[in-house]
Amino acid sequence: MAELRWNPILERWNIVSDERQDRPVLPEDSCPLCPEVLEVPQEDYHIVSFENRFPALKRDPGGPNQQGDSFYRVRPNKGVCEVLLYTSDHDVQPADISQDRFEDLISVWQDRFADLSREDFVDYIYIFENRGEEIGVTLYHPHGQLYAFPFVPPLAQKALDSARSHYERAGSCIYCRVMEKEREGGSRVIWEDENFIAFVPFFAHLPYEVHLYPKRHFPDVLRMKDEEAPSLAASIKGILTMYEGLFPVEEFPYMMTFHQAPVDGDDYRYFHFHLEFYSLQRAKDKIKYRAGVETGAGTFISSISPEKMAQDLREAGGVE
Amino acid sequence: MEQRLEVYSVGRLTVEKKRKEDGRYIYYYFPEEDGGER
Numbered sequence: 001m002a003e004l005r006w007n008p009i010l011e012r013w014n015i016v017s018d019e020r021q022d023r024p025v026l027p028e029d030s031c032p033l034c035p036e037v038l039e040v041p042q043e044d045y046h047i048v049s050f051e052n053r054f055p056a057l058k059r060d061p062g063g064p065n066q067q068g069d070s071f072y073r074v075r076p077n078k079g080v081c082e083v084l085l086y087t088s089d090h091d092v093q094p095a096d097i098s099q100d101r102f103e104d105l106i107s108v109w110q111d112r113f114a115d116l117s118r119e120d121f122v123d124y125i126y127i128f129e130n131r132g133e134e135i136g137v138t139l140y141h142p143h144g145q146l147y148a149f150p151f152v153p154p155l156a157q158k159a160l161d162s163a164r165s166h167y168e169r170a171g172s173c174i175y176c177r178v179m180e181k182e183r184e185g186g187s188r189v190i191w192e193d194e195n196f197i198a199f200v201p202f203f204a205h206l207p208y209e210v211h212l213y214p215k216r217h218f219p220d221v222l223r224m225k226d227e228e229a230p231s232l233a234a235s236i237k238g239i240l241t242m243y244e245g246l247f248p249v250e251e252f253p254y255m256m257t258f259h260q261a262p263v264d265g266d267d268y269r270y271f272h273f274h275l276e277f278y279s280l281q282r283a284k285d286k287i288k289y290r291a292g293v294e295t296g297a298g299t300f301i302s303s304i305s306p307e308k309m310a311q312d313l314r315e316a317g318g319v320e
Numbered sequence: 321m322e323q324r325l326e327v328y329s330v331g332r333l334t335v336e337k338k339r340k341e342d343g344r345y346i347y348y349y350f351p352e353e354d355g356g357e358r
Binding site: 039040041042045046047048049050051053103104106107108110111112 | 322330331332333335340344345346347348349350351
């Protein structure tokens with residue numbers, strides 16, 4: 001069974017995809033993402049992107065299994081889910097990936113964004129990485145993912161609505177304003193160069209949440225200038241190095257997420273491309289769970305102040 | 321056996337777009353200096 005089902009109360013699409021139950025979870029005998037095992041029949045590779053064997057969204061989904069109506073709406077789960085392999089080296093930690101390879105990864109993200117944005121059934125392209133068992137990864141091999149949605153997902157829509165409202169009211173970008181506020185005191189800034197700035201935002205809602213903004217205003221990864229790409233690569237590598245040094249755990253769990261303008265043809269000049277990183281690891285042996293208040297009420301309780309998180313990250317990265 | 325569909329360049333990478341036997345697309349990115357078909 002696979003389809004999109006509309007929640008008329010929260011006004012958002014949910015994806016039903018029960019075949020994902022069959023995904024292998026942390027296989028011990030061999031890794032399907034390593035060369036010549038399953039997904040990549042080459043003896044070695046640099047970077048590879050391929051369509052997921054167990055996709056939540058499909059190019060050819062067939063009809064919905066459930067009959068919908070005007071209230072309980074149902075749509076085919078049409079879209080694309082890709083897996084991006086950062087390297088053929090199964091054991092390398094993401095923070096140890098070279099600057100050159102991160103710059104190549106940016107080219108890959110740009111190429112996949114450009115290619116999928118030309119598909120008329122795609123409205124929003126979401127690039128992300130899950131790392132660590134606590135986040136729910138099913139494979140250890142260094143990789144990220146991409147979902148090409150046939151709709152704008154709800155958090156992205158909420159952010160777009162706020163950005164548009166601020167633009168209409170103040171005539172400026174809400175993300176540029178956040179960046180200005182973070183630079184005023186600087187107590188939450190953890191990394192900065194001439195093109196990018198990384199900080200734990202005033203309103204961080206998850207452990208060691210980091211936002212990474214380009215200083216120049218542009219809406220998506222494709223509009224980034226060539227000379228800005230090395231800064232983005234260095235800043236991602238810098239943040240992952242801080243994460244790795246934060247606690248003596250085997251693999252620091254994190255999510256890396258790209259936030260970009262939709263590709264549905266509308267005008268999103270008010271949106272500001274950026275990345276957000278989150279963890280669930282709030283101490284060496286403590287995990288932040290998404291429990292009743294977070295899940296049922298949508299309000300997050302942070303047991304570490306954003307200022308303390310920023311201080312911890314700077315110390316972990318050896319930043320003065 | 322994968323079917324080779326297209327070759328193009330992006331940044332300093334060469335891209336080979338192929339189709340797997342089960343119909344899924346796969347994209348190989350490799351440095352241009354490596355050259356040659358994969």
